[in-house]
Amino acid sequence: MSRLECIAVEAGGDCEGQEVVLMEPRPFRPFKSSEEYLVAMKEDLAEWLHRLYHPQLNIDFDNFMDVLEDGVALCKHANNVRRTAMAYKEKLEQRDSQRRRKFSTHLDIPDRDSFFARDNVHNFIQWCRLLGIYECLLFETDDLVLRKNEKSFILCLLEVARRGANFGMPAPVLVQFEKEIDREIAKEGNLENGNDYDEEEDMMELIEYGPQAQIVTNDLRSLDEMVRDLVENCSCPTQFPMIRVSEGKYRIGDTKMLIFVRVLRNHVMVRVGGGWDTLSHYLEKHDPCRCRAGRKKF
Structure with a gap:
């Protein structure tokens, strides 16, 4: 292999000195172009959950919905987000007492046996509301359990990942891209308006966001x-x-x-x-x- 295309997770990143993850190509799956973005999101979320919870959670693109349909893994992730949010709150209060964020004390969801799949999924949806996720991004229980609307579930889970990233949790690659683009837009806006760009503040945001392994595709085209x-x-x-x-x-x-x-x-x-x-x-x-x-x- 002559070279690999390196996609920096963070703006201005390079390959040297960082963990590199080789992402294997997916087998060909026929789908409409209008559905491809959902395929890409599903792949990204499956990879993200696998890296977060492996080996306890054996999840990939093909078994994605099957693994999550009983709601147990979703409830565990909700508990994990809450713990990370509380730790993030303490960190902010220690660093700057003026920068405080409120977190609900009712985010914890009890894990249950898979027999209670509908209860688990319903509790997760209620927790998403407490997290402040907009109604238009929420899904219904049957969207996951009966596969009535996979799109709604995928978009909601991606939004949960965004909220978790704000507390310093590892994020899917698409969310990392969003952060990178937002920083680039903010930097250009400051420069165009004649404002000083605070490199130190930007680095603090990167640190709070959490170090992520770099993603390398195996397509040799730029x-x-x-x-x-x-x-x-x-x-x-x-x-x-x-x-x-x-x-x-x-x-x-x-x-x-x-x-x-x-x-x-x-x-x-x-x-x-x-x-x-x-x-x-x-x-x-x-x-x-x-x-x-x-x-x-x-």
């Missing part, structure tokens, strides 16, 4: 090469514009809207609002020739 491969599928007389600004940052379409792109395993992901989509599906919604092709299918 991010820009993967983006170009997708853009070149355009069949318009004038190719749909997607201009590289810097690594992972592009201006797209006639409006030159700025987007952030990252690679997760073999998925090229785009930050969309507060969430993610795949670049392939994103282009289907914005590239005129792909939009027309999509309409002809119906």
